[in-house]
Amino acid sequence: MQFERISHPAPVPGKTRAEAIANPGFGTLFTDHMVTIDWSEDKEWHNAQLAPRGPLTLDPAASVLHYAQEIFEGLKAYRLEDGTMALFRPRENAARFNRSADRLAMPNLPEDAFVAALEALVDADKDWFPTVEGGSLYLRPFMIATEAFLGVRPAKEYKFILIASPAGNYFKSGAPAVSIWVSDYTRAAPGGTGAAKCGGNYAASLVPTREAFDRGHDQVLFLDAAEHRYIEELGGMNLFFVFDDGRILTPPLTGTILPGITRDSIIDLAREEGLDVVEEMYTLDQWREDAASGKLLETFACGTAAVVTPVGKVAGHDGEFTIGSGGPGQLTSKLREKLTGIQRGTAEDTRGWVMRLG
Ligand SMILES: *Cc1c(COP(=O)(O)O)cnc(C)c1O
Numbered sequence: 001m002q003f004e005r006i007s008h009p010a011p012v013p014g015k016t017r018a019e020a021i022a023n024p025g026f027g028t029l030f031t032d033h034m035v036t037i038d039w040s041e042d043k044e045w046h047n048a049q050l051a052p053r054g055p056l057t058l059d060p061a062a063s064v065l066h067y068a069q070e071i072f073e074g075l076k077a078y079r080l081e082d083g084t085m086a087l088f089r090p091r092e093n094a095a096r097f098n099r100s101a102d103r104l105a106m107p108n109l110p111e112d113a114f115v116a117a118l119e120a121l122v123d124a125d126k127d128w129f130p131t132v133e134g135g136s137l138y139l140r141p142f143m144i145a146t147e148a149f150l151g152v153r154p155a156k157e158y159k160f161i162l163i164a165s166p167a168g169n170y171f172k173s174g175a176p177a178v179s180i181w182v183s184d185y186t187r188a189a190p191g192g193t194g195a196a197k198c199g200g201n202y203a204a205s206l207v208p209t210r211e212a213f214d215r216g217h218d219q220v221l222f223l224d225a226a227e228h229r230y231i232e233e234l235g236g237m238n239l240f241f242v243f244d245d246g247r248i249l250t251p252p253l254t255g256t257i258l259p260g261i262t263r264d265s266i267i268d269l270a271r272e273e274g275l276d277v278v279e280e281m282y283t284l285d286q287w288r289e290d291a292a293s294g295k296l297l298e299t300f301a302c303g304t305a306a307v308v309t310p311v312g313k314v315a316g317h318d319g320e321f322t323i324g325s326g327g328p329g330q331l332t333s334k335l336r337e338k339l340t341g342i343q344r345g346t347a348e349d350t351r352g353w354v355m356r357l358g
Pocket of ligand 1: 074197233234235236237238258259260261262263302303304305
């Protein structure tokens with residue numbers, strides 16, 4: 001796909017940028033450019049642009065504003081030791097983006113176009129790469145329904161947009177383990193949109209997330225909608241449980257869990273470590289019992305933003321319990337190091353996960 005390049009009339013001055021990327025935080029700082037591609041029934045994908053980042057012009061009747069026809073992705077660009085920019089398994093994001101599109105009745109974007117958009121933006125804004133230790137350029141591709149129409153049916157016009165945000169470490173390596181709140185709300189029901197990465201899932205998770213924060217926890221945990229017994233995932237991260245017999249368990253992809261690319265990578269890396277990885281349902285009651293008996297050694301959450309994060313404490317309406325010593329476990333730290341090593345090019349990439357750019 002060819003992108004029309006629209007030059008920026010007034011990019012952020014170098015000195016201002018340098019100060020910003022020395023302390024980027026997470027999700028509040030943005031680069032100079034964005035990619036946009038339009039879709040209509042007659043032209044399909046067209047009007048691909050790499051343009052100055054700026055506000056969108058949207059009709060107030062655009063269906064995304066009324067019926068939440070929206071999907072997104074999240075991945076990071078890394079700078080390898082030799083200075084080359086790289087992406088981690090971007091084709092997996094492209095494929096998942098299209099699976100989400102299918103569920104939300106939206107058009108598919110060819111995987112090559114998705115990856116070309118990432119390459120074009122990272123190339124244009126590589127000077128925005130954070131200068132802090134553990135920094136990355138967080139990439140946010142998304143698609144919205146732009147047709148001005150209030151009837152309820154899939155829209156006939158869409159816009160794909162890609163923006164980039166320089167990001168620091170979400171949770172610092174060696175940071176204390178997170179505390180999680182087991183919600184009475186549910187995130188996803190059988191037959192719903194739980195496996196799609198769509199804004200609607202997140203909108204529904206905000207009240208439970210606020211409840212977790214208000215009670216002093218870092219994250220919210222959702223149980224299954226049907227029986228309210230089985231552990232599914234956190235608001236935006238998948239979970240793994242490490243046992244004393246060399247087993248490591250993660251809930252299966254039953255359609256109500258988001259199939260994380262970090263989850264998939266961890267399964268591979270854990271198998272390489274000689275662990276017996278099982279994808280099985282696991283109840284909250286069993287988790288509490290196994291933590292008390294010592295059978296369960298570690299629990300960690302994983303996702304692109306925070307990579308691998310230890311879970312130290314679990315609380316819900318029927319009490320709380322601690323995992324292991326309440327701090328980061330050995331295997332959690334080892335898997336985190338392995339994964340970040342591959343992503344940042346300090347460990348060998350035997351699987352072709354790292355895509356070097358330029
Ligand atoms: C994005 C996301 C994840 C993690 O997926 P990664 O591909 O590992 O970043 C987990 N759960 C939910 C609900 C998500 O939206």
